[in-house]
Amino acid sequence: MIRTCKIFFGCLIVLLLLWQIPSIYNFFAVKPTDTPFTLYSSVVGKFAVLQHGEDKKMTYKDHTGGEYTEDQFDSILPTFYYRQLITDGRFPDSICGRAVTPRDVQISNFNMRISPLDLNAPKIGVQQLLESMSGRVDLTLPDDVFRITDSGIEFVKMATNEIDDRKSDRFTEMMLSKGFVFPAYRMSGNPTDRKEYDEGYVMLDANRKLFHIKQTVGRAYVRAIELPKDLVVEHLFITEFPSRKWLCFMTDVEGNFWVVERDSYAIKRTEIPQFNPEAESMLIIGNMFDWTVRVNRANEQCYYAINADDYTLIDSLTYSTPNKTMPGLKFTTTKDKFVKPRFVN
Amino acid sequence: MMIKAIFYKEWIKTRWYWLLALLLSIGFAGYAMLRVARVYSMKGAEHLWIVMIQRDAIFVDLLQFVPLFVGLALALVQFVPEMHHKSFKLTLHLPIRATRAVTAMLSFGSVLLIATFALSLALMWGYLQSVLAPELWQHIILSTLPWYLAGLAAYLLTAWISLEPTWKHRVINGVIALLLLRIYFMSPAPESYNSFLPLLAVVTLSYSLLSMLSLTRFRDGRQD
Numbered sequence: 001m002i003r004t005c006k007i008f009f010g011c012l013i014v015l016l017l018l019w020q021i022p023s024i025y026n027f028f029a030v031k032p033t034d035t036p037f038t039l040y041s042s043v044v045g046k047f048a049v050l051q052h053g054e055d056k057k058m059t060y061k062d063h064t065g066g067e068y069t070e071d072q073f074d075s076i077l078p079t080f081y082y083r084q085l086i087t088d089g090r091f092p093d094s095i096c097g098r099a100v101t102p103r104d105v106q107i108s109n110f111n112m113r114i115s116p117l118d119l120n121a122p123k124i125g126v127q128q129l130l131e132s133m134s135g136r137v138d139l140t141l142p143d144d145v146f147r148i149t150d151s152g153i154e155f156v157k158m159a160t161n162e163i164d165d166r167k168s169d170r171f172t173e174m175m176l177s178k179g180f181v182f183p184a185y186r187m188s189g190n191p192t193d194r195k196e197y198d199e200g201y202v203m204l205d206a207n208r209k210l211f212h213i214k215q216t217v218g219r220a221y222v223r224a225i226e227l228p229k230d231l232v233v234e235h236l237f238i239t240e241f242p243s244r245k246w247l248c249f250m251t252d253v254e255g256n257f258w259v260v261e262r263d264s265y266a267i268k269r270t271e272i273p274q275f276n277p278e279a280e281s282m283l284i285i286g287n288m289f290d291w292t293v294r295v296n297r298a299n300e301q302c303y304y305a306i307n308a309d310d311y312t313l314i315d316s317l318t319y320s321t322p323n324k325t326m327p328g329l330k331f332t333t334t335k336d337k338f339v340k341p342r343f344v345n
Numbered sequence: 346m347m348i349k350a351i352f353y354k355e356w357i358k359t360r361w362y363w364l365l366a367l368l369l370s371i372g373f374a375g376y377a378m379l380r381v382a383r384v385y386s387m388k389g390a391e392h393l394w395i396v397m398i399q400r401d402a403i404f405v406d407l408l409q410f411v412p413l414f415v416g417l418a419l420a421l422v423q424f425v426p427e428m429h430h431k432s433f434k435l436t437l438h439l440p441i442r443a444t445r446a447v448t449a450m451l452s453f454g455s456v457l458l459i460a461t462f463a464l465s466l467a468l469m470w471g472y473l474q475s476v477l478a479p480e481l482w483q484h485i486i487l488s489t490l491p492w493y494l495a496g497l498a499a500y501l502l503t504a505w506i507s508l509e510p511t512w513k514h515r516v517i518n519g520v521i522a523l524l525l526l527r528i529y530f531m532s533p534a535p536e537s538y539n540s541f542l543p544l545l546a547v548v549t550l551s552y553s554l555l556s557m558l559s560l561t562r563f564r565d566g567r568q569d
Binding site: 001002004005006008009012013016019020121122124125126127128141143145147156158159160161191192331332337338339340341 | 389390391393394395397398399444475476477478480481484491521524525528531532534535536537538539540541544551554555557558561
């Protein structure tokens with residue numbers, strides 16, 4: 001008995017040391033790697049880099065070493081600094097040979113963040129499905145929520161906490177008639193009234209077939225989206241950007257990044273190199289000419305410039321961000337929102 | 346028979362505190378439910394559900410440290426007077442193995458604590474299931490479980506410290522106990538402990554083994 005107690009106590013001490021020594025070392029000794037703010041400029045065909053110089057002043061350069069003044073920097077990134085250019089009366093009539101207005105730039109600009117913290121997190125099993133065609137300018141939140149079960153979709157009235165059988169049957173029948181196999185493998189939506197329009201949800205059914213589901217004038221809109229042969233989708237990210245160009249972004253099981261265009265439901269593969277959204281974070285700053293895609297990988301931060309029209313890779317840039325942390329036992333990480341013991345390098 | 350006598354002794358020692366702990370625990374749980382009911386009546390069920398779904402609110406955050414203090418205080422009430430008045434020695438002279446006697450004492454306290462926490466959880470479940478979908482009330486209840494396990498851990502670790510005969514070791518044990526209790530409060534995100542809960546429950550119950558080390562040192566006559 002006492003021997004068991006001593007072994008248990010010894011194990012606890014070892015675990016506490018494995019947890020505390022690396023965490024104290026990492027807190028005091030490891031400084032986060034600072035990488036400069038970087039955006040691709042289609043005007044000069046290079047990555048524009050903004051960073052603090054040695055005298056703490058901002059420096060404006062491109063990745064080949066060319067230097068710029070602050071005003072020149074605004075001009076080589078006209079879609080990012082368009083408000084500054086308008087204020088200065090310097091907004092151009094055309095960019096890269098294409099006639100543009102500030103409104104065009106405003107509508108086509110978008111930012112998208114994909115973080116493992118959002119994917120690897122506890123989820124509540126009920127969601128809201130907004131009315132996509134209410135006839136009003138402002139969206140309103142519905143008075144019910146839905147859950148996807150093994151046999152259908154169930155709407156629950158919030159006021160009474162009771163299932164709305166008629167609506168549930170109507171949606172379930174429509175989804176089944178379009179070939180949806182319950183339960184859903186994945187789904188992505190953005191159920192908030194703080195957006196310009198609503199596209200409902202994109203869902204992968206139990207067979208990983210892709211569907212677009214929304215509520216229009218109280219009725220179910222269900223569209224099966226044909227996937228290219230051999231494409232096995234893993235994660236979905238609904239977009240709902242002001243440009244209304246895309247329905248969603250997707251990653252497949254091999255780490256390729258795809259877009260689904262909104263009007264045609266055309267599916268196109270981008271040339272963003274392999275990306276694992278469960279372990280790596282991504283930031284896309286897009287405009288009508290190009291996307292600057294930043295992917296934070298284990299020991300490097302990669303920037304990719306992607307052509308906004310055909311999604312081809314224009315250029316890439318990598319900053320080394322070596323991991324200098326001491327390996328040890330951790331209960332939380334920056335990759336998920338779960339608390340559990342794991343050994344982290 | 347002897348175990349029954351020990352249980353009776355522990356009941357005499359802790360009954361008034363238990364009543365207070367029960368009132369405190371249920372009182373806080375009831376107050377948290379009153380706050381939910383107030384939101385429900387003032388702003389409607391829709392607001393309650395939407396705040397939970399969109400902002401990850403669970404409305405019971407004020408309960409976070411209540412089980413911790415209830416467990417810690419129960420151990421102090423149960424073991425400190427006995428150690429202070431040197432009457433713990435008498436318990437060890439009872440015609441029963443010392444480890445069994447301490448196990449009986451810890452079991453009594455643990456069951457009392459679990460019953461207290463279960464009543465609080467039952468009170469919350471009773472109200473929440475009437476106004477929320479199962480996914481939502483489960484979300485709240487599961488989010489509180491690490492806090493209740495922390496209460497049990499605080500009880501067992503405080504018992505370990507209280508039974509330790511020397512101050513030097515009490516301080517060392519206290520530091521270890523603080524680090525162990527930190528594990529139960531690593532993340533404010535609701536349901537973040539779900540997959541860890543079974544292992545955490547087993548480890549928590551295993552903290553009762555530590556009191557046997559203090560018992561051994563006590564029997565060996567270690568003193569400041």
